[in-house]
Amino acid sequence: MSTLLQSFTNGRFFTITTITTGTINTNSIKTINCDRNYFIRRSLKGKTRTESDIEKYREESEWRKILELAQSIGSDGGRNGLIEFLLGEAKLELYLEGGDLIRGQNLLKESRAHLKSCLNASNCSALQVDANLLLAKLHFMSGEQPLALKVIEASGISSIIGGEKPLPHRIMKLVAESFAIKGMCLEKEKSIDKGLEKAITCLTKASDLTLRYLQNMEKHLGPYAIVSVGPILETGIQRAPILFIQNDQITKAFNQYRSIMNVCETQSTLNTRQVVSRKLAELIIRSVSRSCWTPFDTSITTLSGHWKPHRYFGQSLFNPREREEEVILLLLISEMLAARNVVLDRGSEFNETRRQSLENVIAIHDLLVIALTPCKYYILDMFEKAMKFSFEIKHIWLQFGLSVMETRKFPLRAILIFKEVARIDSKDPVPCILAAKVYILELNNPEKALEFALEALNRDTEGILASRINLTLGIVNAILYEEETETVKKLKKLHLHESIKYFQALAKGPVEDHLAYYHLGLHMAHQRVINDSMHHAQLALVLNPYHLPSIQLMILCLSALKKYQEALSLCEASLEEYPDQLVLLYVKAHLEQVVSDNGYELALQTAKHMLRCCKNLPNEDKDKVLYSGNNVTLTGTNYDTLSLKMEQTLSEIVSLDSCPILGEGAITIGPGLEDGSLGQKQLWNLQLHLWILIAELYIKLGLISEAEACVAEVANVVFGPLSHQLMYVKGILAKARQRYAEAKSYFQNAISINPRHARALQQLGHSYYLLGNHLSADKYLRDSLNVDATLHETWSHMGCVLNELGEHKRAADCLVTAIQLEATAPILPFNLSPRNVFE
DSSP states (O other), rough: OOEEEEEEETTEEEEEEESSSSOGGGGGOOSSSSTTTEEEEEEOOOOOOOOOHHHHHHTOOOOHHHHHHHHHHTTOOOOOOHHHHHHHHHHHHHTTTTOOHHHHHHHEEEEEEHHHHHHHOOOHHHHHOOOOOOHHHHHHHHHHHHHHHEEEEHHHHHHHHHHTTOOOHHHHHHHHHHHHHHHHHHHHSOOOHHHHHHHHHHHOOOOOOHHHHHHHHHHHHTTTTTOOOHHHHHHHHHHHHHHHHHHHHHHHHHHHHHHHHHHHHGGGHHHHHHHHHHHHHHHHHHHHOOOOOOOOOOGGGGGOTTTTTBBBOOOOOOOOHHHHHHHHHHHHHHHHHHHHOOOOOOOOHHHHHHHHHHHHHHHHHHHEEEEEETOOOOHHHHHHGGGGGOOHHHHHHHHHHHHHHHHHHOOOHHHHHHHHHHOOOOOOOHHHHHHHHHHHHHHHHHHHHHHHHHHHHHHSSSSSTTHHHHHHHHHHHHHHHHTTTHHHHHHHHHHHHHHHHHHHHHHHHSSHHHHHHHHHHHHHHHHHOOHHHHHHHHHHHHHHHTTTHHHHHHHHHHHHHHHHHHHHHHHHHHHHHHTTTTHHOOOOHHHHHHHHHTHHHHHHHHHHHHHHHHOOOOOOGHHHHHHHHHHHSSSOOOOHHHHHHHHOOOTTOOOOTSSHHHTTTOOOTTTTTTSSSSHHHHHHHHHHHHHHHHHHHHHTTTOHHHHHHHHHHIIIIOOTTOHHHHHHHHHHHHHTTTHHHHHHHHHHHHHHHTOOHHHHHHHHHHHHHTTHHHHHHHHHHHHHHHHOOHHHHOOOOOOOOHHTTTOOHHHHHHHHHHHHHHOOOOOOOOSSSOOEEEE
16 A cells, blocks of 8 residues: 655655555665656555655644654665755754754754755755755854855756746745845845845745745635744845835835735734834834825735735725824734733743733834824723733833823823822832822812922932922912912912922023023012013023913013003014914904004904804814913913812803913813813813903993893803803993992802902992992902902002092002002903913
């Protein structure tokens, strides 16, 4: 009984006829056809083998079984070229699989001997080609690149590649390895131009053959089989685009990476796809601008051939249409594949593997953050999934916290994450600074912010972050001082001195910081030391001419010095640079009222233009026109923690005069905007102020009916039915019609909603004065001054009331104070320039 044993090599096959009885007779081996078929006939005593055994084992890389089979055949009666070939091949592949280093070196030596013996024993050109290719592979792995290249060139591989005919699986892999080795050897040659072109051609062929080989093996073994191609081919697939990059051929590298990504996926190519997708994303981020980026050319999907891998094609093929879209898609693919390969076992034997897999995921997360942050998108789900393998991994926790913080949706969650980062690394001040920033900008809790800022200072008193810590401490102390009533401020002057101390330390640092001068200038402005404030604002603008808060402070200082025309000129010049900056337009509207003869009409036109800008803004631009990153309040406002607490429970109540309007701390909610983005809420808050401004301008123009119609039109849509601003503006309208009792009721409603609305208290006190109730007027004017003592109108009203009560000396003092404050009063309160500016 006999069977036919076929072992495919380079499109040829060796056939061994085995007989169940008899002995090995190597002399009976006869060559039938060395050009195409190499037949070996022998007798095997006590052994049975089928022709599918060797074929199966070689295709499935079962090299130990091949070794056992070849050794058993050879031990029965001598060795011939085929047996030596099988032994050499099996031992070389076993060496490449790794393991014991000493045993590996022995395997390499033995493989070299077997392959040379095969070349000496065999007179078949087919077998010699295959043996030479394996020997070249052995030379390459031994670091003998010139010798490897020489053997490949002399092997006769050209007879295989002619016409790119279909190849058996094992031979396809062997040819692919030969191309990869040849390409990497040519890469080392000195003749760069010619050698580079040949090297890339070989590496490209190796890449195509490898991918096609893996696709063929999937068909052969099933969709869930994973085939390893070894380090040579894994390197060869990625080497061609790297060579392009090293020689400044970015477009060709770009196209080569895309070509690999377009290949139909198999289980065996997932790791390759993960690496290539990341490398391509890195290449686009670093070297491909928007103007140079082009969509993927799907025409290459029509290329076909036995040596070409199958590619995705068809109408349903997704093709990114923007540079950012392709980058994010690639990184998401890479992150998904890398995250599932992270080693979760905490055993010490897996430490190195776990570290490498984790570093790979972290690198992808960092790239995603780089790609998404300019677009203001943050993938929280990605970090949440990463928590399963992020035990005590500070970097991932910190990235997670930053992403949560920047979404501005979950500030308390961001605080908890930063606390965990601070616990993981007890010496790093960064999480403490970030937690303090969240408490200031999002939670309006400067007390907690001060705790974290002091902890950061304890961790890094003189380090590279000392300037940021001083800035945070200065801002926190300034807010703690400014948010209190006048009575408490006298008891808390320590916060004022501490704030100035930290800002001065920042200004005297090794690198001058415009923020230090800005905040010092703002301090001086609140203390009405206008010339010093202007000086510091100018220094800030010298260091950073594009710093909007400093520009706003400079404009307000000019208006406080009654240089209205200069202030308007600076405002208009700034608007040429920032034509859609709504806060500057708001300031311009107020300056136009006092500069021009028809100022009210001009201001009304500016205000209406602002409303049109607000309404016509697309959603994606709403954050751009507002001064993001800073708290900005309008029209004589002050910090008001009571209103903020009320707003957290009553979403229909809006406290614009106590809650910053255009910055990170704005948490006011308008009708129908509970689920809107921060930019939409800020924009809605600004619209509310604009409607109040328009109503006031109509009143100044004597158009009371128009003002009433204006307020009635937007009463519920913009203000909300329980808004204290709505009550306030209705009181102003009633007062303009000299309906003082009605006005008093509206102002009472306003302060019942927001007891610390300084202007509502002021107008209520003045209404009582006009109604003749001087004691009540005195009470409410005192309350207004306790909230905000910088309003000269309130001091003037108080002087009139005290005069009616017969307290003439105190009345004179109040009127003098009113005159002094009015002499340095800006066109809008200095609160317009935000306290919590971190950038």
